[in-house]
Amino acid sequence: MRAIISTLSLAVLLAGVAPGPVAAQTTAVDRQALLNQIEALLKQVQDLQNALAQLQAQKPQAITRVSYIVSPLQQGDSGDSVKIVQALLAADPAIYPEARITGFYGPLTVAAVRRFQEKNGIEALGVVDPKTRAKLDEVLAANPLGLEAAPVGRRPCAIVLPGNLIASGWLAKTAQPVVTECQTLPPGIAPELEESAPAATSTPPAPTPAPEEALAPAQDVTAPVISELAEQSVSIDGARTAWTTDEPAITKIYYSTAGSPIAATVILNNATTTSRAVAFDSVQYPWSYRASNDLFSTEHIAEFVGLDSATLYAYVVEAIDASGNAASSTARVFITSSAGEISPAITSRLVELAPTAALISWTTNVISDAQIWYGTTLSYGLMTPLDSTLLANHSQTLSGLVPNTLYYYQVKSRDAAGNLKSAAGQFTTRPAAE
Numbered sequence: 001m002r003a004i005i006s007t008l009s010l011a012v013l014l015a016g017v018a019p020g021p022v023a024a025q026t027t028a029v030d031r032q033a034l035l036n037q038i039e040a041l042l043k044q045v046q047d048l049q050n051a052l053a054q055l056q057a058q059k060p061q062a063i064t065r066v067s068y069i070v071s072p073l074q075q076g077d078s079g080d081s082v083k084i085v086q087a088l089l090a091a092d093p094a095i096y097p098e099a100r101i102t103g104f105y106g107p108l109t110v111a112a113v114r115r116f117q118e119k120n121g122i123e124a125l126g127v128v129d130p131k132t133r134a135k136l137d138e139v140l141a142a143n144p145l146g147l148e149a150a151p152v153g154r155r156p157c158a159i160v161l162p163g164n165l166i167a168s169g170w171l172a173k174t175a176q177p178v179v180t181e182c183q184t185l186p187p188g189i190a191p192e193l194e195e196s197a198p199a200a201t202s203t204p205p206a207p208t209p210a211p212e213e214a215l216a217p218a219q220d221v222t223a224p225v226i227s228e229l230a231e232q233s234v235s236i237d238g239a240r241t242a243w244t245t246d247e248p249a250i251t252k253i254y255y256s257t258a259g260s261p262i263a264a265t266v267i268l269n270n271a272t273t274t275s276r277a278v279a280f281d282s283v284q285y286p287w288s289y290r291a292s293n294d295l296f297s298t299e300h301i302a303e304f305v306g307l308d309s310a311t312l313y314a315y316v317v318e319a320i321d322a323s324g325n326a327a328s329s330t331a332r333v334f335i336t337s338s339a340g341e342i343s344p345a346i347t348s349r350l351v352e353l354a355p356t357a358a359l360i361s362w363t364t365n366v367i368s369d370a371q372i373w374y375g376t377t378l379s380y381g382l383m384t385p386l387d388s389t390l391l392a393n394h395s396q397t398l399s400g401l402v403p404n405t406l407y408y409y410q411v412k413s414r415d416a417a418g419n420l421k422s423a424a425g426q427f428t429t430r431p432a433a434e
Contacts, residue, residue: 157182248296255315256288266291368413370394
């Protein structure tokens with residue numbers, strides 16, 4: 001290309017040089033030959049530019065690696081998460097013989113999920129509940145998937161590392177496989193391969209990418225970061241919680257209680273939404289309802305209206321950015337007030353953490369006793385001895401905990417008149433010292 005441009009520049013200079021002794025000797029035939037040469041060079045430049053444009057159009061797009069399935073799924077849902085689940089089910093032809101990756105959770109997907117659950121000893125409800133998600137994540141770890149650009153939206157693709165085989169169920173007997181290999185490796189995979197590559201052989205190294213490829217903008221593959229999630233207020237029949245994301249994202253919120261909750265009105269970012277029933281349950285994530293909206297924002301507020309009084313609620317929020325990257329929070333809990341509830345009121349709480357212990361301190365506006373219920377599920381299961389000493393400042397230590405583990409807890413204080421107040425929260429113990 002550079003040689004052609006240099007020749008072209010020289011030809012232009014010769015064609016446009018001012019009249020002089022040399023120019024005077026140039027015949028009309030010579031000038032016409034030079035103009036013909038210039039025209040031929042211009043055509044070559046145009047052909048090269050067209051070829052470069054075609055190469056750019058054919059260049060593989062960035063691949064988003066799928067690490068895990070983020071949210072629960074059920075019949076009627078749609079999107080990339082459903083495509084990933086369908087691809088994982090199709091990895092076993094006995095589970096999903098139809099192998100249709102449509103992105104819509106219809107009757108065929110329900111039947112395939114039920115077969116997958118029966119094979120793995122999970123209650124066959126036909127919905128992707130937490131136990132099913134965990135088992136699907138194991139399949140995903142053994143058969144890595146990514147999402148790559150397709151003529152319409154994105155499609156799952158198989159990340160096939162050297163020495164590995166693509167899942168048999170993805171190799172259809174027809175000309176078009178159910179899941180094709182990714183055109184390129186997702187970011188972060190290539191360095192791993194370089195570190196584990198065998199010693200150099202006589203095989204020549206791969207060519208260095210051209211500057212145009214090296215400077216191509218990378219596709220967004222980073223999920224939003226959820227921060228500052230906390231309850232701002234709790235009343236007899238409602239609650240208000242808020243959080244932020246480091247980039248604009250839409251939000252979903254899942255909520256429930258151990259009892260038989262009623263569907264609440266949820267106001268998400270000042271937009272009233274309708275809670276949709278979630279048709280499954282579990283010990284750690286007993287979600288009964290889901291609310292969502294499509295408003296992109298970095299500041300998020302959820303207001304629950306119409307909750308049961310004196311009831312413990314659990315919830316988790318999910319954030320999805322414009323590229324479809326999703327992140328979810330850990331579960332949080334709050335307790336609605338009792339009708340006509342009187343003091344004491346718990347005014348503050350403090351948690352100090354260690355790998356196998358946690359010190360929880362709180363204060364009440366009147367002197368009260370103290371006790372903590374805690375455990376790794378919302379059912380708690382453990383409690384500290386009741387400290388019947390009436391004090392305003394309370395502190396108890398939870399010992400024998402497992403390092404780097406999520407715990408739920410509820411502090412309880414009852415005053416001399418028998419009025420009880422409680423407050424719930426959660427924490428994660430520190431990792432064990434190396």
